[in-house]
Amino acid sequence: MTTDAGPSGPPDPLQVVIVGGGTAGWMTAAGLVGLLGPKLCSVRLIESDEIGIVGVGEATLPQLRDFNRAIGVVETDMMRKTFASFKLGIEFRDWGYIGSRYIHPFGAFGRPIGGAAFHQQWRRAALAGHDSDLNDYCYAIAAARLDRFEHPSDDIRQVESTYDYAYHLDASLYAKYLRGFCERRGVVRTEGKIVSASVSSESGNVESLKLESGEEVAGDLFVDCSGFRALLIGSRLNSDWEDWSHWLPCDRAIAVPSERSTDLHPYTRVTAREAGWQWRIPLQHRTGNGHVFSSAFMDEGRATDILLANLDGPALAEPRTLRFQAGRRIRSWTNNCVAVGLSSGFLEPLESTSIYLIQRAVEYLVRLFPGRATDPGLASEFNRLMDVEYSRIRDFLILHYHLNQRTDSDLWRQSREMTVPASLTHKMALFQNSGHIEQYRDGLFSPPSWISVLIGQGLLPVDTHPLATATPIDEVWSQMLNLREVIAKRVDLMPSHASALAEIAPEPGGASAIPR
Numbered sequence: 001m002t003t004d005a006g007p008s009g010p011p012d013p014l015q016v017v018i019v020g021g022g023t024a025g026w027m028t029a030a031g032l033v034g035l036l037g038p039k040l041c042s043v044r045l046i047e048s049d050e051i052g053i054v055g056v057g058e059a060t061l062p063q064l065r066d067f068n069r070a071i072g073v074v075e076t077d078m079m080r081k082t083f084a085s086f087k088l089g090i091e092f093r094d095w096g097y098i099g100s101r102y103i104h105p106f107g108a109f110g111r112p113i114g115g116a117a118f119h120q121q122w123r124r125a126a127l128a129g130h131d132s133d134l135n136d137y138c139y140a141i142a143a144a145r146l147d148r149f150e151h152p153s154d155d156i157r158q159v160e161s162t163y164d165y166a167y168h169l170d171a172s173l174y175a176k177y178l179r180g181f182c183e184r185r186g187v188v189r190t191e192g193k194i195v196s197a198s199v200s201s202e203s204g205n206v207e208s209l210k211l212e213s214g215e216e217v218a219g220d221l222f223v224d225c226s227g228f229r230a231l232l233i234g235s236r237l238n239s240d241w242e243d244w245s246h247w248l249p250c251d252r253a254i255a256v257p258s259e260r261s262t263d264l265h266p267y268t269r270v271t272a273r274e275a276g277w278q279w280r281i282p283l284q285h286r287t288g289n290g291h292v293f294s295s296a297f298m299d300e301g302r303a304t305d306i307l308l309a310n311l312d313g314p315a316l317a318e319p320r321t322l323r324f325q326a327g328r329r330i331r332s333w334t335n336n337c338v339a340v341g342l343s344s345g346f347l348e349p350l351e352s353t354s355i356y357l358i359q360r361a362v363e364y365l366v367r368l369f370p371g372r373a374t375d376p377g378l379a380s381e382f383n384r385l386m387d388v389e390y391s392r393i394r395d396f397l398i399l400h401y402h403l404n405q406r407t408d409s410d411l412w413r414q415s416r417e418m419t420v421p422a423s424l425t426h427k428m429a430l431f432q433n434s435g436h437i438e439q440y441r442d443g444l445f446s447p448p449s450w451i452s453v454l455i456g457q458g459l460l461p462v463d464t465h466p467l468a469t470a471t472p473i474d475e476v477w478s479q480m481l482n483l484r485e486v487i488a489k490r491v492d493l494m495p496s497h498a499s500a501l502a503e504i505a506p507e508p509g510g511a512s513a514i515p516r
């Protein structure tokens with residue numbers, strides 16, 4: 001392990017070895033050098049070109065902007081080099097029932113009226129005969145529907161400050177972009193295949209890795225970013241896997257890029273299908289598509305036919321199949337190995353949460369970075385935090401399946417009838433009985449997300465908070481009408497998403513530089 005320089009001096013930097021150069025590997029490297037720096041750690045990353053990376057993962061969450069900002073990535077530069085577009089939310093089609101549509105926005109629904117949450121007042125108004133569409137009171141949704149985009153205002157008095165945004169980006173290019181960022185800051189990259197890992201029989205720690213070339217790489221801390229292979233955390237350390245596929249049965253995805261459509265929507269679209277769902281992600285230069293489905297309910301041939309029959313433009317490559325299982329490692333930090341990315345778990349990409357989970361793991365690793373002495377408490381705390389993150393996302397994803405009124409296929413019938421985690425049952429009951437949303441500090445998702453999906457999937461509160469009734473209903477309704485009008489007028493003045501992107505011209509090199 002690292003030597004101690006004495007009571008007054010800093011310790012030698014910890015030698016960190018990262019296994020894998022996908023989004024997880026390069027985000028980990030960027031987080032360590034960007035947030036801790038060379039005095040605390042030296043970083044070496046090993047990746048195999050022959051094995052390659054997953055390379056899908058094009059939709060992100062607003063939190064990624066915090067990560068980029070913290071390590072010093074400039075938005076326009078990053079967007080230009082990853083052919084990114086802006087994302088204001090996710091449109092769900094046919095989820096509650098065939099024909100239903102709603103947007104899960106990165107933004108608030110209205111503002112509290114008379115001390116009661118806006119959705120409570122909206123529900124109260126509806127129960128009193130003033131029916132209206134909740135989505136009309138959300139600035140992000142109004143902008144998304146009209147394909148508009150501009151950066152949110154910093155002035156919290158303005159309705160233009162009530163939303164957030166994320167990116168659609170080419171995940172392979174984002175990893176490449178971060179590689180350049182890291183190498184300029186001293187991260188050493190080694191290309192090569194790892195063939196074995198030496199683990200101490202005494203401590204259980206990983207001591208070194210052996211490459212196909214014969215080279216041995218030793219380290220203090222190993223970060224397993226080897227993707228679904230889980231080279232260290234799974235194959236060598238046998239960290240237990242918790243299977244959640246009984247709640248989230250989709251286990252396959254077929255992905256294919258298609259020609260860019262003329263409508264450049266600032267949102268991801270996810271359309272429910274007979275045995276799963278299909279994504280459509282608009283980038284600057286192409287559209288990403290994929291069909292996520294359960295192999296228990298559909299075979300790959302039919303899933304591919306459905307995907308190809310529902311593209312907006314001609315396919316640009318052969319469809320590619322990816323296999324996975326919903327679940328996660330119970331202890332993604334085991335001994336001196338931390339799993340980040342797909343090696344630590346996977347929850348289907350419906351709410352674009354994988355890159356977010358990588359970001360959180362990197363932030364927690366930085367926060368709990370081990371010093372000179374080995375402290376098992378750091379690993380326990382890391383695992384506790386990741387448990388919170390995974391479990392909250394799991395519940396939110398299950399909600400989309402469970403709360404449906406579709407009668408057309410077994411997947412939807414089974415999902416509706418299944419017993420869900422007690423934590424989710426509690427959240428749904430709270431909302432149904434009184435419109436209350438459980439609030440928490442750590443983990444996704446915030447109340448507007450829950451509100452949009454609960455209501456979008458068809459669950460309406462039967463009652464509201466008593467505080468809502470303290471304001472006369474006519475006054476509530478008049479404030480609601482006013483807000484709806486303000487939002488409609490302001491959104492109408494916003495620039496289009498296409499013009500916002502035109503300011504971020506692609507890299508020089510023309511169309512030939514554009515990857516498919």
Ligand SMILES: Cc1cc2nc3c(=O)[nH]c(=O)nc-3n(C[C@H](O)[C@H](O)[C@H](O)COP(=O)(O)OP(=O)(O)OC[C@H]3O[C@@H](n4cnc5c(N)ncnc54)[C@H](O)[C@@H]3O)c2cc1C
Pocket residue numbers: 019020021022023024025046047048049051052053054055056057058059060171192193194195225226227228229231253255290322324340341342343349352353354355356
């Ligand atoms: C169908 C699908 C859709 C997705 N969509 C989204 C999305 O919209 N949004 C989102 O946030 N996330 C999404 N994800 C997840 C996202 O793709 C991943 O979280 C992300 O790419 C991180 O992958 P990774 O770096 O963990 O693994 P990988 O990309 O698989 O990288 C693994 C690395 O390990 C290396 N490696 C493996 N074995 C060895 C070895 N023996 N020797 C040397 N190197 C080795 C490989 O070469 C590679 O560099 C999606 C995932 C899937 C499957």
